[in-house]
Each structure stands twice: as C-alpha cells, then as structure tokens.
Amino acid sequence: MSLDVTLQTDPGLISSDPIEEARRQIEICNACRYCEGFCSVFPAITREKVFADGDITQLANLCHNCRGCYYACQYTAPHEFDLNLPQALAAARTDSWERFAWPGGLARIFQARGEALAAALVVGTALMFAAIAALPGDGAGFYAWISHGAMVAIFLPAFLLPLFAIGIGLRRYWSEVGGVRVAWADLRDASLSAGRMKNLDGGQGQGCNFEKEERFSDARRHVHHAVMYGFLLCFASTSSGTVMHYVFDMQAPYGFWSLPKLLGVPGGILLTVGCAGMLMLRRRADPALGTPGRSSGERGFIWLLGFAGFSGLVLYAVGGTWLTGPVLALHLGGVLAFFLLTPYSKMAHGFYRFAALVRDAQDQRVRADV
Amino acid sequence: MTLKNPKQLSAGVWDVVIAGGGNAALCAAIEAAEKGAKVLILEGAPKVYRGGNSRHTRNFRCMHHGDLGPLIETYDEEEFWQDLLRVTKGETDEDLARHAIRTSEECLPWMQEHGVRFQPSLAGTLSLDRTNAFFLGGGKALVNAYYITAEDLGVTVAYEAQVRHVEIVDRRATHMDVELGGEMHRVQGRAFVLASGGFQSDLDWLARAWGPSAKNFLIRGTRYNMGVVLKDMVDQGAETVGDPTQCHAVAIDGRAPKFDGGIVTRLDCVPFSIVVNKDGQRFYDEGEDVWPKRYAIWGRLVAAQPDQVSYSIIDKRSIDLFMPSVYPPISADTIEGLAQQLGLPGNALAQTVDEFNAACRPGDFHPQKLDGVTTEGLEPPKTNWARSISEPPFYAYSLRPGVTFTYLGLKVDKSARATGPEGLYDNIWSAGEMMAGSILGQGYLAGFGMTIGTVFGRIAGQEAAKHVA
Ligand SMILES: Cc1cc2nc3c(=O)[nH]c(=O)nc-3n(C[C@H](O)[C@H](O)[C@H](O)COP(=O)(O)OP(=O)(O)OC[C@H]3O[C@@H](n4cnc5c(N)ncnc54)[C@H](O)[C@@H]3O)c2cc1C
Ligand code: SF4
Ligand code: SF4
Numbered sequence: 001m002s003l004d005v006t007l008q009t010d011p012g013l014i015s016s017d018p019i020e021e022a023r024r025q026i027e028i029c030n031a032c033r034y035c036e037g038f039c040s041v042f043p044a045i046t047r048e049k050v051f052a053d054g055d056i057t058q059l060a061n062l063c064h065n066c067r068g069c070y071y072a073c074q075y076t077a078p079h080e081f082d083l084n085l086p087q088a089l090a091a092a093r094t095d096s097w098e099r100f101a102w103p104g105g106l107a108r109i110f111q112a113r114g115e116a117l118a119a120a121l122v123v124g125t126a127l128m129f130a131a132i133a134a135l136p137g138d139g140a141g142f143y144a145w146i147s148h149g150a151m152v153a154i155f156l157p158a159f160l161l162p163l164f165a166i167g168i169g170l171r172r173y174w175s176e177v178g179g180v181r182v183a184w185a186d187l188r189d190a191s192l193s194a195g196r197m198k199n200l201d202g203g204q205g206q207g208c209n210f211e212k213e214e215r216f217s218d219a220r221r222h223v224h225h226a227v228m229y230g231f232l233l234c235f236a237s238t239s240s241g242t243v244m245h246y247v248f249d250m251q252a253p254y255g256f257w258s259l260p261k262l263l264g265v266p267g268g269i270l271l272t273v274g275c276a277g278m279l280m281l282r283r284r285a286d287p288a289l290g291t292p293g294r295s296s297g298e299r300g301f302i303w304l305l306g307f308a309g310f311s312g313l314v315l316y317a318v319g320g321t322w323l324t325g326p327v328l329a330l331h332l333g334g335v336l337a338f339f340l341l342t343p344y345s346k347m348a349h350g351f352y353r354f355a356a357l358v359r360d361a362q363d364q365r366v367r368a369d370v
Numbered sequence: 371m372t373l374k375n376p377k378q379l380s381a382g383v384w385d386v387v388i389a390g391g392g393n394a395a396l397c398a399a400i401e402a403a404e405k406g407a408k409v410l411i412l413e414g415a416p417k418v419y420r421g422g423n424s425r426h427t428r429n430f431r432c433m434h435h436g437d438l439g440p441l442i443e444t445y446d447e448e449e450f451w452q453d454l455l456r457v458t459k460g461e462t463d464e465d466l467a468r469h470a471i472r473t474s475e476e477c478l479p480w481m482q483e484h485g486v487r488f489q490p491s492l493a494g495t496l497s498l499d500r501t502n503a504f505f506l507g508g509g510k511a512l513v514n515a516y517y518i519t520a521e522d523l524g525v526t527v528a529y530e531a532q533v534r535h536v537e538i539v540d541r542r543a544t545h546m547d548v549e550l551g552g553e554m555h556r557v558q559g560r561a562f563v564l565a566s567g568g569f570q571s572d573l574d575w576l577a578r579a580w581g582p583s584a585k586n587f588l589i590r591g592t593r594y595n596m597g598v599v600l601k602d603m604v605d606q607g608a609e610t611v612g613d614p615t616q617c618h619a620v621a622i623d624g625r626a627p628k629f630d631g632g633i634v635t636r637l638d639c640v641p642f643s644i645v646v647n648k649d650g651q652r653f654y655d656e657g658e659d660v661w662p663k664r665y666a667i668w669g670r671l672v673a674a675q676p677d678q679v680s681y682s683i684i685d686k687r688s689i690d691l692f693m694p695s696v697y698p699p700i701s702a703d704t705i706e707g708l709a710q711q712l713g714l715p716g717n718a719l720a721q722t723v724d725e726f727n728a729a730c731r732p733g734d735f736h737p738q739k740l741d742g743v744t745t746e747g748l749e750p751p752k753t754n755w756a757r758s759i760s761e762p763p764f765y766a767y768s769l770r771p772g773v774t775f776t777y778l779g780l781k782v783d784k785s786a787r788a789t790g791p792e793g794l795y796d797n798i799w800s801a802g803e804m805m806a807g808s809i810l811g812q813g814y815l816a817g818f819g820m821t822i823g824t825v826f827g828r829i830a831g832q833e834a835a836k837h838v839a
Binding site: 005007008009010011027028030031032033034035036037038043046049068069071072073074075076077078079080081203204206214215 | 418425426428487489490492493494505506507508509510511514515517518627630632633634636689690693694695696697698699701765
C-alpha cells in the first residue's frame, strides 16, 4: 500500500488512541529495525513506509507479546520516544477485537472484567443445574442426569452462535487488513507457525522475555502450548463423541480406552496445567507490557478455561458416584460460559492471531510473486 | 549482582575495578571474572540507561575466512586494514590496528558464547553482510546479555556510580573516588580498567575544543559520557592520542533529541537532494559519493554553516529512494511554500533551485550507484544523481551535526595498558572509546568501535586478572 509520506507521525506525539500510538511506535521501529530477527512483526514492518489503520491492525494481531523488543529497545521510558511496542500492539490488538466483535459492546465488558466472566460462569452453571433438575435423562452415565435431547438443545446453539459471531468478526478483520483469497499454502504456513508458536521463540529458539525481564525463557511457549493443544484435544474429544453418537450409534458413557477419553483426559490435564502455568507466569510478568486495563478480563478468561478443563477431569474421576450430577452442572456450566463468550473474551485472540498469520503468509507470498 | 548497599564499595579491596558499563567494560569484567577475579563495575548511568553508546550500536566489524556466524564469504586482514587506512588517512597505529583486526575473528564466537546473538544484515543494509555482524535486538540486547553473563559470574555492578578521580602513586593506581547517592566513596582495587568512553556529552568541553557552535550539536548517544575519567587522567599526565579538538559528527535530522537520538535520527536523502543553508544557498557537492561514505563529512559541513543547520530538499520522485526516516518530511506544492514552512528566504531558495535545475543535464539516473548524472556550469557542482527538483510535492528535512564520539583517548600498548608520564602504568588498563583514538585517529569505519571495545576490553580484563592472580 503506497501512502503519502506526509502522513507519517511525529515520533514525539504520544497518543491515547491505540491505533495512532501503535503507528507512532511502529514508524520509529521502521527507522531502526534492530529487532528484525525477533518475530514476524518486524519484517512485515519493513515492507511498508507508512501504515494505514488496517496495517496497524494486522501488525498488532501478528504480535505474540513475547516482549523481546521491549527489553532490547534503547528508546523505552524515560527516553522521550517512550517505546513500549508490546504494550502498544497489545492495546491496538484488543481494541481491534472489541471493534470487530458482533454484537458490539459485549467484548468490551468481557475482555475488561474478570467479574463479568465469573458472573457468566455462575449463570451458566445455574442454568445447567436447572436443566438437570427439569430435564433428567433416562440414559446411562451423564444421560442419566440430563437427557441427550436437552444437551443438544443447549449446546448446539451455544456452539454455533458464537462461531457465527466470530465469523462476522473475522470477515471484518479480513476486510480491514486488506486480505485476499486464501491459498492452501497460506493456511499451511500459518498452521506451521501457530503449531510451534514460532513467534514466541525469540527468533532463534532462545524463548521469550515474558516473565524474566532481559533473560530469555521458554516457559511461556511451553505453557501456551499446553493450553492450545489441551484445548484442541478436548475439542477433538467432544467431536469424536459426537461422531460416535451419530455416525456409529455408540452411546456414552465411554470407557477409558475409547477415543473421547483418550483425547479428553490428556487434553484436560494439559489444559489445567497450562492454565495454571499461565497464571503463574503472569504474576511474575510486568503488567505494563500487556494490554492496559485488560488484566482482569484476561486472568478471568484463563481461570474459566482452566476451570472447564479441570472440572472435566473431576467429572471423570467422580464418575458413577452421587457427585456426578453437581460436578456435571459445574463442568457444563463452565463449558457453556466459555463457548458463549468465545467471541467476546480473550479466546477471540486465537482466531484473530491465526488470521493474522494467514495474512502474513499471504502478504509474503504475494510480494514474492511480483 | 547489583550493589545493594553503597557502603560495600569501600568495604574491602577489589581485585579489578572497572570504570564504565558499556561494551568494553563488560568484556573486561567477564574475562576478569572468568579468571577468578573479584570484579566491580562502576556504571555512571542509572540501570535504565546502562551501556553508554554501546546500547545504540547495531553491528560489529569482523575479519573472517569463510562464513562465520551471520557473515558470508571472506573479509581478510589485508582488506580490513586497507579499509581502515582509507578512512583514517593513515592516522592509525598499524601494530595496534592489525592486532585488533586479527583478534576480531575469535571475538565473534566468544561473543556468542557469552550470550550475544546475531541476525542477518538488516533490511536496507545488505551491502554490509560480508563485513559487519549485526546484533539481534541491537546494542542494548548485547549489553543486556553481557550484564546477565557478568552477574552470573559473580561480578558486582554499581549503577549511578560516577568515577570522579583515579588516585595514582608512582605509576600505580590505588583507589578511585566514586560518587554514589550524593556521597563520595573510596574504592580500593588492585587493578583498574578505564572504559568510560569519550567526552562528547560535556558540551562545554566540546565548545572549548571545537568552538562555541558546538553547543548546537546534537549528541547521538548517551548523555553520561562526559569524559570525567579521561580528563582526570590527562590532568595527571597520562599520555594521549587522537586530535583533542575533533569529534566524529554526522549529519542527522535536525529535530532529533539533544541526547540519545541514536540510529533512527539518521537521514539518507542527501545524495538525491540539494542541501541549502539558512540563507537558501548550496555549499557542497551533494552527489560526491554514496551516503555511507559521506555522512560524516556532512556533519562537519553542516557544523560550519550559520546556526549549524541545513535543509535537504527533494521532489516527489526521490521520496521513496531512501530508508524511512523517523521524522515526517516537511512538504509543500511550491518551493516558495516550502521555504515559508522552513523559515527560509523564499526568493533565495527559488533562485537556488532554478539555477540547479537549469544546470541539470539529461542522463541515466540510477539511485543505487554513482550514476555520473552531473550538473554543468554550477558552483558547487553536483556530480552524481543531479536530477532536477521540479515535480511537486516538494519535501524537506532539516540537518544538524550529530556527534558520535570524540577522538581524544589514552595511549595504550598491545596489552591495553595505559601510559603515564613515566611510561606504562603498573595496574591501569583502558579499553573502548577511551583508547580508540590510538587506532581511529580520524574518520570512522562502521562497526569498528565495537571491534576495538571487544578486543581491548577482553585483553584488559585478562591482563588485569593476570596482574592480581
Ligand atoms: C548512535 C550510535 C550508533 C553507533 N553504532 C555503532 C555500530 O553499529 N557499531 C560500532 O562498532 N560502533 C557504533 N557506534 C560507536 C560505539 O557506540 C562505540 O564505539 C562503543 O560503544 C564504545 O564502547 P565503550 O564501552 O568504549 O563506551 P560506551 O559504550 O559509551 O560506555 C561508556 C560507559 O562509561 C560510563 N561512564 C562514563 N563516564 C563515567 C564515569 N565518570 N564513571 C562511571 N561510568 C562512566 C557510561 O555510562 C557508559 O556506560 C555507535 C555510536 C553511536 C552514538
Ligand atoms: S523496539 Fe526499539 S530497538 Fe526494536 S526496532 Fe523498535 S525502536 Fe528499534
Ligand atoms: S513483543 Fe515480541 S512478538 Fe511482539 S513485536 Fe515485540 S518482538 Fe515481536
């Protein structure tokens, strides 16, 4: 995108608008480029000279908040350029999710406030207790507590509606960043990058600077891996159960050596351990390098995700006892709150991050072609 | 570890006391600590600004045969030496210089072993990928890595610890007077390494050496290199090298901060522009050579203009020909409009541009090489890239001299030992900018400052440790 260079920002004009401020800092980085090798953000910066709003949104979503560029920067406060790129990009990134969220407004509440997430959990759980009380099933296992029909009636919309909302957000994202038709190669490159969390490895495998200031560490990459793969395994577990139910007519409960359990148990463990690790690392990390004002919402989200995973494990452990009913309500309540809030909580970042990686792969491919 | 209690400074006798906390000081500290010495770093700056000018650097020049780290092909001693000879016009000490060049090769792996990471040549600097190894994250990342390594080795670091005086008795330094937290401390040691940089941040000293106009110079690096230790040593009769009146100054954006503007304030548009002073007059051939070979000359040229300021003017066709600058250009659709915004006399500027345009001859303009597209009958001429300034919008950037470092330094031998009135000192070594004048008497070779600091910092540390062993 060739824009007029006079649109360049004055490096001394610190702005309270997240996009303006990110633009100011990105332009300073573009004149410096010392951090080029840390992540995908800097090579993408050097491909432009001036940055449209969509460029800023794309760069912000590409950033993984590894913080390498903060600790390496010679222009951090008290220098008058006051660089804090991890924070500036985090602010612009969160701002973009809140703008793209549909319906608008919800994201602002749930991204900012952990209490809102907690309230959602309570409501979700209450709902499940009510459902269990009102619609007991006559099947085996969970279906002794709640009928299969009721489960489907609650969770099908709770799954599809947020997916639909995220779809709308992603469309808005794609159009703002100027994305074009996605090629398989873009998806492959993005998946490879996301699968290894390449942007958290410091560029050379030394790790990131999340919780140990100038020192590099792989801890965040590892716990984030645990969360991501744990989540994907749990998701795969549920999906396999659905397929077994409908395609093969095999009803729950499933034994330990079944696909849903073999995927779900390690998934739940990874998710629980990952979320706990994430919360621990966050306590050591400098909050000034994250999104201003979103700490509570981000923490709340990790608790919620961890709760969904952990309660799933407990549910399995208490299987067959009288505890199954209450724990089932808690677990399903957590899952319900998590699903419904996906477009409006920190969970949205996974979708936008992946879209940003696809867009980045695409941008590199398109430029290499010409 | 970081010093917690200032009283600790004077509690005992340190093995090796190091003045300064930049690259040279850190290399010395690491070497000395690895040899088992009890080392103290006295860094005058607060922790956020630790690392002097080293925190602003991006690369280091290194001799090598075949690929080495990020470096490709070969850069041998002779080629390196010839490059140095060219920029210093012979103002160098061949013995010391060749020693630095030869040792640079083993420094790169040493740096890696001590936490420094390299990255490929930055976008826009491809021409350096054979000679200069770039630091991942730049100089501050390098400085951070060294501080971590030093602290892991048990080195004590005192921040905001200003060395005021080195006490010397009969060729032997006995202690330093150090100001910390508003109090003076007497820091005793058995060996001392002086690595506290040049004096460029002391504007009064700069003005005494250069003339009053120096007060208008911008200082590209740290504000903490005030030459206090250097002056103290000179006052005590230490032998010096390098021109005491000269500094390395390059033309940078005139809007840059007074201190610590660093790399982003550079401006690469001059060769594609005409440069006028505040009277709207040209004063030098803007197209004499490619910019990396001319930016230092332009520092002096601008310093000689009224108010030490100039303006580089281009038209629409040249705006994308150089690396982005951190400041937005000033722009207008007419030359008069531009003059008005810059506060220049409109008629004079218009006339200068008209005369320049009239002197331009058609030719094959080529931004990437000396294209020989020159003016005819113009004084001063523009001998390359002389394309008319005629397509609006017109753009301007202001230029001011930005000082990188001063040349005056302590005289050292190959073991980095400093020299007093009665010959070599017993236990004083010096490294980095503080003795670089021995090798870089004038001019500058990109990346060589870090080479000198690494080579002699390491030697100083080894020698100091040997002395106390
Ligand atoms: C903007 C810029 C970019 C540069 N880029 C490069 C490059 O890419 N490659 C290259 O090779 N060179 C570069 N140079 C030159 C390079 O910075 C120096 O050659 C090198 O850093 C010198 O290292 P040093 O350790 O001697 O000094 P410094 O790194 O300047 O360290 C001096 C230290 O002494 C401390 N100090 C000063 N006075 C006192 C006192 N009285 N008591 C205690 N401590 C004191 C300072 O706080 C500082 O920590 C650049 C310079 C600048 C300004
Ligand atoms: S974060 Fe700082 S050091 Fe890194 S590229 Fe940006 S300005 Fe340069
Ligand atoms: S925080 Fe990490 S990922 Fe984000 S821009 Fe800086 S270096 Fe890149």
